[in-house]
Amino acid sequence: MQPTDTNRVTELELIIDLHKNSERQGPGSKNDTLKALEILNLPTNQKLKVADIGCGSGGQTITLAEKLNGEIIAVDLFPEFLNELNEKSQKLGLSDKIVTLEKSMEDLPFDKSEFDLIWSEGAIYNIGFENGLKKWNDYLKVGGYLAVSEITWITNSRPKEIENFWKAEYPEIDIASNKIKQLEDNGYTLIGYFYLNQESWLKNYYEPMKVRFETFLSRNGNSELARKVVDENQYEIDLYQKFKDYYSYGFYLARKN
Ligand code: SAH
Numbered sequence: 001m002q003p004t005d006t007n008r009v010t011e012l013e014l015i016i017d018l019h020k021n022s023e024r025q026g027p028g029s030k031n032d033t034l035k036a037l038e039i040l041n042l043p044t045n046q047k048l049k050v051a052d053i054g055c056g057s058g059g060q061t062i063t064l065a066e067k068l069n070g071e072i073i074a075v076d077l078f079p080e081f082l083n084e085l086n087e088k089s090q091k092l093g094l095s096d097k098i099v100t101l102e103k104s105m106e107d108l109p110f111d112k113s114e115f116d117l118i119w120s121e122g123a124i125y126n127i128g129f130e131n132g133l134k135k136w137n138d139y140l141k142v143g144g145y146l147a148v149s150e151i152t153w154i155t156n157s158r159p160k161e162i163e164n165f166w167k168a169e170y171p172e173i174d175i176a177s178n179k180i181k182q183l184e185d186n187g188y189t190l191i192g193y194f195y196l197n198q199e200s201w202l203k204n205y206y207e208p209m210k211v212r213f214e215t216f217l218s219r220n221g222n223s224e225l226a227r228k229v230v231d232e233n234q235y236e237i238d239l240y241q242k243f244k245d246y247y248s249y250g251f252y253l254a255r256k257n
Helices: 011-019 030-040 059-067 079-091 129-137 160-169 176-185 198-219 224-243
Strands: 048-053 070-076 098-102 115-120 140-153 188-195 247-256
Touching (some): 011 079, 030 059, 030 140, 030 247, 048 059, 059 070, 059 079, 115 129, 129 140, 140 176, 140 188, 160 224, 176 188, 198 247
Parallel strands (some): 048 070, 048 115
């Protein structure tokens, strides 16, 4: 995006611009994706049909394509990220395994029981965890697999400052046992759970983002709105540094009943 009149650039466009040309658009890592795959222990004797929902520029999609036998439909709302994924998959010779689809995760054009596996890292919050679990259940075969990561409290209590921040950002934030209950209430059986370590937040997400702040600001004319976007992200990073012992992304691995 090369805006000539920065006043007409919306905050959403700026957020996309800040997250472009990065490995990931949320906390995570190749190791976490591999660990989730290991826990799932997927069948290897058949081709799997996979959806990667809220794939972003496809950090995890590439890992899935390298590891899995089958086809991955990688869905995101924003073509900027899907274009990056298409470029990467072409370069790596994986484009026959990855098909990108520009659609909202709220309203997917999938058939009932179409998929063996639904994957979604750091994205289901966009439509709410429980809503997503319900909606996506239909697209899975019976016995099909679900792998979702979701922001989760890792202790049973926490300082008010961080509780208030995340409750305002995402009211559904909760402890893992409540998230697991939601899975169980909505037709899934838990296979496993782990939460991401601090490196997956800092080294893979926040630190590369901080490096992009300067070029992002100059590319966007150092506008007030661009500075607001940076300030808000910096505030989130500062809170993470201060309260990182209280929350993470939980990775939930389950099967459809
Ligand atoms: N899975 C990637 C991206 C996570 S960020 C990673 O872990 O790096 C969340 C992603 O969800 C972004 O790429 C964003 O564009 C996408 N997104 C947000 N709202 C969406 C919606 N309604 N439908 C589909 N994708 C959406």
